[in-house]
Amino acid sequence: MGFSKANEQRKRVLTAIGNMRHQLGLVLGSARAARESAEIELARLKLEQQIVRVGIDKADEDADLAEAMRHPLMTGVRDQLKATQAAFHADAATVPARLHELVGRLAPGPAGRAWTEWLGRAGTGTLTVPPLWRIGSSTMDSAGPFPVAVPLLDESHLAITSAPRSRAGVEALIEGLLLRVLSSMEPGAVRIHLWDVGQLTAVLPNLYPLSRTSAVTIYDPTRLEDLLDELAGHIRRIHAQTMQAGHTSLRSLRETLGQRTEPWRIAVLFGNGENFSPEAMRELRRIAGGAVAAGISLIVVDLPTILGGGVENIRLLDETHAVTSMTGSALVVDLDPPIPPTEVSGAAARLAEALITRQGGPRTFDDLLPTELGQESSAVELRAPVGFYEGDPVEVVIGDGTPHALIGGPSGSGKTNFLYAMIGSLAARYPPSELALYLLDFKEGVSFAGLAPGRRDKSWLPHARLIGVNVNTDREFGLALLRFLADELRRRSAAAKEHEVTDLAGLRRQDPDGKWPRIVAVIDEFQYLFAGRDTVTNTATALLEDIARRGRAQGIHLVLASQDIAGIDAFWGKPAVFEQCTLRIAMPKARRVLAETNNAAFTAPKWHAVLNHDSGVAHGNQLAHVPDASSREIFMALQQKLWNLYADDHQRPRLFDGSVSPLLDQAAEYATLSPEGHPRALLGQAIDVSDAACAMELSPAPGRNLAVLGTAIAEALSIMDAAARSLARQYHPDDVEFLVCCLVDRCAPVVDQLVENLHADGHQVVRLTEDDLREKMVKLAEEPAEHSRILLLYGVDGALPALEAKQPGEFKSGLDHFRTVLKLGPSRKVHTLGWWRSTARLKDTLGFGGTDDIGVWAALDVQGSELSAFAAGQVVHWSPRPGRALFFDRTSHVVPEVMIPFDRPEF
Numbered sequence: 001m002g003f004s005k006a007n008e009q010r011k012r013v014l015t016a017i018g019n020m021r022h023q024l025g026l027v028l029g030s031a032r033a034a035r036e037s038a039e040i041e042l043a044r045l046k047l048e049q050q051i052v053r054v055g056i057d058k059a060d061e062d063a064d065l066a067e068a069m070r071h072p073l074m075t076g077v078r079d080q081l082k083a084t085q086a087a088f089h090a091d092a093a094t095v096p097a098r099l100h101e102l103v104g105r106l107a108p109g110p111a112g113r114a115w116t117e118w119l120g121r122a123g124t125g126t127l128t129v130p131p132l133w134r135i136g137s138s139t140m141d142s143a144g145p146f147p148v149a150v151p152l153l154d155e156s157h158l159a160i161t162s163a164p165r166s167r168a169g170v171e172a173l174i175e176g177l178l179l180r181v182l183s184s185m186e187p188g189a190v191r192i193h194l195w196d197v198g199q200l201t202a203v204l205p206n207l208y209p210l211s212r213t214s215a216v217t218i219y220d221p222t223r224l225e226d227l228l229d230e231l232a233g234h235i236r237r238i239h240a241q242t243m244q245a246g247h248t249s250l251r252s253l254r255e256t257l258g259q260r261t262e263p264w265r266i267a268v269l270f271g272n273g274e275n276f277s278p279e280a281m282r283e284l285r286r287i288a289g290g291a292v293a294a295g296i297s298l299i300v301v302d303l304p305t306i307l308g309g310g311v312e313n314i315r316l317l318d319e320t321h322a323v324t325s326m327t328g329s330a331l332v333v334d335l336d337p338p339i340p341p342t343e344v345s346g347a348a349a350r351l352a353e354a355l356i357t358r359q360g361g362p363r364t365f366d367d368l369l370p371t372e373l374g375q376e377s378s379a380v381e382l383r384a385p386v387g388f389y390e391g392d393p394v395e396v397v398i399g400d401g402t403p404h405a406l407i408g409g410p411s412g413s414g415k416t417n418f419l420y421a422m423i424g425s426l427a428a429r430y431p432p433s434e435l436a437l438y439l440l441d442f443k444e445g446v447s448f449a450g451l452a453p454g455r456r457d458k459s460w461l462p463h464a465r466l467i468g469v470n471v472n473t474d475r476e477f478g479l480a481l482l483r484f485l486a487d488e489l490r491r492r493s494a495a496a497k498e499h500e501v502t503d504l505a506g507l508r509r510q511d512p513d514g515k516w517p518r519i520v521a522v523i524d525e526f527q528y529l530f531a532g533r534d535t536v537t538n539t540a541t542a543l544l545e546d547i548a549r550r551g552r553a554q555g556i557h558l559v560l561a562s563q564d565i566a567g568i569d570a571f572w573g574k575p576a577v578f579e580q581c582t583l584r585i586a587m588p589k590a591r592r593v594l595a596e597t598n599n600a601a602f603t604a605p606k607w608h609a610v611l612n613h614d615s616g617v618a619h620g621n622q623l624a625h626v627p628d629a630s631s632r633e634i635f636m637a638l639q640q641k642l643w644n645l646y647a648d649d650h651q652r653p654r655l656f657d658g659s660v661s662p663l664l665d666q667a668a669e670y671a672t673l674s675p676e677g678h679p680r681a682l683l684g685q686a687i688d689v690s691d692a693a694c695a696m697e698l699s700p701a702p703g704r705n706l707a708v709l710g711t712a713i714a715e716a717l718s719i720m721d722a723a724a725r726s727l728a729r730q731y732h733p734d735d736v737e738f739l740v741c742c743l744v745d746r747c748a749p750v751v752d753q754l755v756e757n758l759h760a761d762g763h764q765v766v767r768l769t770e771d772d773l774r775e776k777m778v779k780l781a782e783e784p785a786e787h788s789r790i791l792l793l794y795g796v797d798g799a800l801p802a803l804e805a806k807q808p809g810e811f812k813s814g815l816d817h818f819r820t821v822l823k824l825g826p827s828r829k830v831h832t833l834g835w836w837r838s839t840a841r842l843k844d845t846l847g848f849g850g851t852d853d854i855g856v857w858a859a860l861d862v863q864g865s866e867l868s869a870f871a872a873g874q875v876v877h878w879s880p881r882p883g884r885a886l887f888f889d890r891t892s893h894v895v896p897e898v899m900i901p902f903d904r905p906e907f
């Protein structure tokens with residue numbers, strides 16, 4: 001049923017109910033109508049009232065009245081009243097028929113018909129509930145009996161007051177109503193909560209078979225607050241959810257979505273004629289006020305206080321008779337006869353079975369997926385089921401209210417599996433143009449690697465833009481991701497400003513052709529980002545705070561996962577990040593992810609997760625069983641489908657694997673090098689979101705020389721080799737001369753190989769020995785610059801003793817000439833790329849002239865403290881590690897960056 005149609009029908013119901021009340025009131029002798037027609041004359045009016053009070057036909061018997069009626073001014077009063085009464089009666093005669101029609105229509109099937117017609121069958125209703133539910137019948141004067149029905153779900157609460165010895169009648173009335181509801185709506189659509197202040201054993205014992213299922217929950221009589229807390233929690237959560245989607249009630253959200261996101265709930269509270277404690281009463285009134293809009297109806301028995309939020313009253317006169325607010329106080333309602341207890345419990349057992357069958361066994365990953373892939377828009381938010389609770393899907397929402405998520409759980413509790421379930425469910429709903437994923441795992445292992453093209457399976461997840469694995473030692477990669485996100489944030493803010501909007505939804509409206517997917521960055525074991533007291537930690541903190549605070553509006557979302565939040569000291573100094581993670585997901589036994597007093601994670605069973613969209617406060621808890629999503633075949637089946645659907649239009653994700661050094665030949669930039677512009681020597685792979693190389697430009701400016709520093713041979717050779725080979729690609733053979741000198745015997749074969757390669761490419765290569773060096777330096781310092789010359793000096797510190805020695809009679813030593821080459825060479829197209837095995841030897845080489853002539857360096861196993869002299873005196877943080885170098889180019893860096901020397905498989 002469409003929204004407007006439902007609305008219209010509701011209006012009709014209310015009008016009909018109003019009419020019914022009005023007519024009944026008049027017919028039964030209320031003076032209201034009479035008063036209206038007799039306003040002119042107070043006396044006439046008063047007389048009318050008196051007549052009405054006594055009864056028109058009995059007025060004569062009252063001497064005073066008879067006297068008054070004979071008064072000349074009062075002539076016609078009684079006749080007029082009689083005429084009005086006749087008209088009302090004529091009209092009233094049609095009321096029963098109209099009510100039959102009304103109730104037949106608005107309380108269809110089990111909602112209104114006799115139990116013999118439906119008892120024991122599970123309902124089929126899904127999205128809309130009948131507006132009225134029959135409780136009995138009544139009669140008016142001469143007119144025949146008519147059905148009496150009350151509104152309940154989505155409409156109203158019920159307050160029932162018992163009469164002495166009418167408890168059985170009350171129970172039968174409620175049982176009847178509940179069975180009508182359960183038999184109208186499909187299994188699982190309605191949850192019933194039962195509480196009885198005095199009943200220590202069973203409340204509504206005939207419904208007992210249902211209490212083994214989620215349909216009926218019975219609460220401890222001494223623990224009213226448990227029920228009230230739970231109801232308040234549901235209301236808050238549902239309220240937030242509906243408001244978020246721009247609705248004021250669960251009903252309208254349901255009708256717009258065409259989907260039930262929450263069950264209806266009925267809470268039955270049996271009191272004893274006294275109020276509960278003042279706190280409980282306050283809470284109950286609050287609940288009553290917000291419950292109906294959250295699909296929750298209260299049925300309270302024998303509670304003196306009047307609740308708000310729309311209540312119908314039923315007051316029992318004895319076990320089988322009642323008066324109701326629907327029919328007015330003067331009409332007695334004959335309650336429908338109780339359904340025999342054995343029939344009730346039999347039906348309850350059958351309904352329980354139907355529910356269990358429907359909830360079925362555990363749901364699978366496939367049950368999380370929509371029937372059609374990629375149909376959703378992320379303009380407003382991201383929403384996807386990640387698990388099931390008693391057969392119903394439980395969703396994760398990433399959007400305005402919950403822009404970022406924090407996931408915690410000890411090792412093996414299923415965090416990675418949860419991430420797969422979430423990624424899969426999202427990717428199945430949103431096309432890559434709506435959702436871009438950046439996935440980073442600091443753990444050792446390959447958790448996300450399967451989402452990138454692999455050797456066994458060439459498919460990849462088209463939504464993934466970046467997959468980082470084995471980055472546990474490369475915290476800089478985490479930093480690079482955060483920088484990228486912060487840049488994207490700025491780009492989006494600027495675009496939003498330009499279009500005069502404030503958020504992603506607005507930007508997408510104003511710029512429908514722009515590419516503005518929501519970005520979800522998943523960082524598993526994110527605490528590695530904060531693993532040291534260093535600049536990485538400080539920078540990561542600042543960036544994370546910025547993204548956490550401003551990402552919401554620009555559709556950039558963080559999903560931070562960690563084994564143990566308690567262990568992340570650094571996190572507690574960052575309340576901004578923590579507070580912005582309003583979506584909390586706690587795996588079983590997770591600590592600190594939820595609010596301090598919220599212990600739901602401790603009791604969560606295996607393969608479950610507690611989802612909480614309220615910053616971990618208990619009322620937001622939603623338990624979900626998460627299906628296996630991480631077994632390879634399971635996720636791959638989805639990935640294959642998505643790949644077939646989207647791969648043609650989307651680039652493969654960049655895979656950064658910290659355990660694998662890339663090859664120069666496979667570096668994107670190497671392939672595109674050509675002899676144009678200033679040559680750039682590629683030195684290694686940048687630790688960056690994009691596939692970029694660290695490079696130095698050989699411009700004719702002072703300082704354009706490279707020093708590789710340290711004793712790590714493999715890395716040093718790699719950097720020298722990459723520099724030479726990449727430069728070779730950028731010169732025509734006649735334009736350059738390579739001058740190669742190797743002073744480390746162990747390296748000779750590698751250098752030979754390089755020389756051979758350069759030759760093979762047609763380049764001029766001159767091999768120099770230690771003895772040649774001095775003479776060559778003299779020439780280089782003096783000769784005119786006809787073509788470029790690249791000096792490749794391996795272990796150049798080894799040549800220092802020889803260079804330092806002055807030839808007899810000569811004014812300058814070889815070292816002096818070398819210094820001149822370093823100083824003046826670059827402007828004369830002579831660039832030195834040298835490997836020094838210690839910083840001290842490099843300083844000796846440069847002498848007192850300062851370090852300016854080495855504008856670029858790559859440090860290997862050298863302590864940071866030794867490097868500050870080469871980085872304009874700044875404090876350099878560097879803990880040397882195998883396979884990594886610290887790269888600094890004075891012209892382009894503020895601080896040095898970590899670089900991955902290319903792999904050279906032959907070593």
Ligand SMILES: Nc1ncnc2c1ncn2[C@@H]1O[C@H](COP(=O)(O)OP(=O)(O)OP(=O)(O)O)[C@@H](O)[C@H]1O
Binds near residue numbers: 413417563626630
């Ligand atoms: N819902 C589930 N159903 C079935 N198996 C699961 C489920 N969740 C996890 N598993 C299995 O349990 C194992 C551990 O799960 P997972 O790797 O997700 O845990 P984790 O919390 O990420 O642990 P760690 O932090 O050590 O990686 C895996 O073999 C996974 O396949």
